[in-house]
Amino acid sequence: VNVGCVPKKVMWNTAVHAEFVHDHADYGFETPGVKFNWRTIKEKRDAYVRRLNDIYENNVKKAHIDIIRGYGKFTADPEPTIEVDGKKYTAPHILIATGGRPAVPSDSEIPGASLGMTSDGFFELEELPRRSVIVGAGYIAVEIVGILSTLGSKSSLLIRHDEVV
Numbered sequence: 001v002n003v004g005c006v007p008k009k010v011m012w013n014t015a016v017h018a019e020f021v022h023d024h025a026d027y028g029f030e031t032p033g034v035k036f037n038w039r040t041i042k043e044k045r046d047a048y049v050r051r052l053n054d055i056y057e058n059n060v061k062k063a064h065i066d067i068i069r070g071y072g073k074f075t076a077d078p079e080p081t082i083e084v085d086g087k088k089y090t091a092p093h094i095l096i097a098t099g100g101r102p103a104v105p106s107d108s109e110i111p112g113a114s115l116g117m118t119s120d121g122f123f124e125l126e127e128l129p130r131r132s133v134i135v136g137a138g139y140i141a142v143e144i145v146g147i148l149s150t151l152g153s154k155s156s157l158l159i160r161h162d163e164v165v
Helices: 005-027 037-063 139-151
Strands: 072-074 081-084 087-091 133-134 154-158
Touching: 005 037, 005 139, 133 139, 139 154
Parallel strands: 133 154
Antiparallel strands: 072 081, 081 087
């Protein structure tokens, strides 16, 4: 919800609107001077995600489910027990929502690695980059390069391949 599906769909829809505006003249619409403002969509997208977070959290509270944030581990206790930041919790049902973090190589492993960002960083961008290079061939890379390109960033997609084609 925070840095994946929901904000990506907002950005995808933004790019779809840009494509529609681009094609308006073919359908007889005159739209001179249409400008895109990255900061506006970023602010609206981020507010939308915050609103969804609040809705989800309120729904969890209404269902009388406790949210415990922190680093946890299962214990050897006979009942299902988890310890989070030194405090133990026992319940018939325990859901561990780990989230995830990408592994970013150091500059000593890959020179210049610190100049890049993960897909999470895409949602932190304060302005549309003039140029962008997306590394990878997964669906997230392809979607992000399409979004950036459609919104006006001169974009390239780099794909590793073991042989020259």
